[in-house]
Amino acid sequence: MNVNCPTCKIEIQWSKENAYRPFCSHRCQLIDLGAWAAEEHSIPGEPAFHESRYDEEAMLPCKLDEEVFYS
Numbered sequence: 001m002n003v004n005c006p007t008c009k010i011e012i013q014w015s016k017e018n019a020y021r022p023f024c025s026h027r028c029q030l031i032d033l034g035a036w037a038a039e040e041h042s043i044p045g046e047p048a049f050h051e052s053r054y055d056e057e058a059m060l061p062c063k064l065d066e067e068v069f070y071s
């Protein structure tokens with residue numbers, strides 16, 4: 001059975017002898033894990049989302065204060 005290495009797409013044989021399957025080599029396995037880690041690290045875009053959400057919430061009391069002030 002042949003599979004394509006997810007990293008470099010080279011065709012390799014899926015065998016018990018290949019400790020790095022489905023990768024062709026340890027290097028490709030590390031690259032893929034690195035890409036995975038990089039994706040994990042890209043999630044910290046989320047705190048920015050939370051920040052902007054909190055900003056919106058923080059603005060609400062001001063708006064209410066204004067309404068109360070002008071009423």
Ligand SMILES: [Zn+2]
Nearest residue numbers: 005008024028
């Ligand atoms: Zn590879």
